[in-house]
Amino acid sequence: DQQVKQNSPSLSVQEGRISILNCDYTNSMFDYFLWYKKYPAEGPTFLISISSIKDKNEDGRFTVFLNKSAKHLSLHIVPSQPGDSAVYFCAASVWEGGSEKLVFGKGTKLTVNP
């Protein structure tokens, strides 16, 4: 039972264009959502997050949108740069068993072509 779903395993965009990465979730108890970026053979690095009480959070070229009624969030990268090429993981946080836990999606591999 996958609680966090990234249905697109890969995405390819041209440099300068917008990249939109999508994420769906099933657990309405999630209270925080995060995006991580991962390069091959490295650990994920935190990119941007959003609380469940907000619908948008912006940080430079990165914007995360949350649609709670649809249980959907998306990460927008504008403009996309070749250095953005990486795997992007969506994660959701839930309080369970007395501690905060992160649940990850399977990731979307973004390729930005020059």
Added chain:
Amino acid sequence: DGGITQSPKYLFRKEGQNVTLSCEQNLNHDAMYWYRQDPGQGLRLIYYSQIVNDFQKGDIAEGYSVSREKKESFPLTVTSAQKNPTAFYLCASSWQGSTEAFFGQGTRLTVV
């Protein structure tokens, strides 16, 4: 420099042997986690620990063991009972109650 250190980066072991992966952090984080990543899969939680001398099983704990004798250290032992041990292992840590986890560089374990 503060951070999380996993060692070694690459590890090879023969089938049937136990192997221990190291994870050390100097961020003064209370919570530490171990994840496993397989091709086409998300990060799956193996074990986590919120405080010293206490830890809980994650979603795929079978065949693994951990200890948390010091706040800075959370070693993971992959035992011979783990049926598919070859994977990329990631250690993470966070402050108590924080939703943001900081990850190490990972250890690629190959069992031959």
